[in-house]
Amino acid sequence: MTEVTESRGSNAFDGRLNIGGSYQTREMAEKIPGWLERVLLPQISEVKGELKAINARMDGEFRAVHSEISRLDEKIDSVDAKLTTRIDAVESNLTTRIDSVESRLTTRIDALDVKLSTKVDELEKRMDMTQRLAVVEEQVKELRTRS
Secondary structure: OEEEEEOOOOOOEEEEEEEOOOHHHHHHHHHHHHHHHHHHHHHHHHHHHHHHHHHHHHHHHHHHHHHHHHHHHHHHHHHHHHHHHHHHHHHHHHHHHHHHHHHHHHHHHHHHHHHHHHHHHHHHHHHHHHHHHHHHHHHHHHHHHHO
């Protein structure tokens, strides 16, 4: 069995190993777990407490961040709804205006088409009369040259 011995002249533990050590060395080795418990367990408990406090603060911060995200989501949804309403109104207004302009242009184009057709018909009649007149003049010339 391996045992830890104490240094001579003092009760301090020096970490040397001694095989088959004394009763005092065994007693000290048995006391080490108790010493660890007395020294380390309070510190471990303190660290656990600090971790719990940190977790609680983080939970609070996460809740606050989540709350802010939810608030911003609602605000974005509100702005989105307002923009959708405004865009729909602008689209409706533009559609009405475009339809009005289209209707007026159609009316004006139809009127111009009627006017143009009338003018073309009048020109065709004049051209026909001009051609007839030219034929008559030609015939008159021929008659004069024969006589």
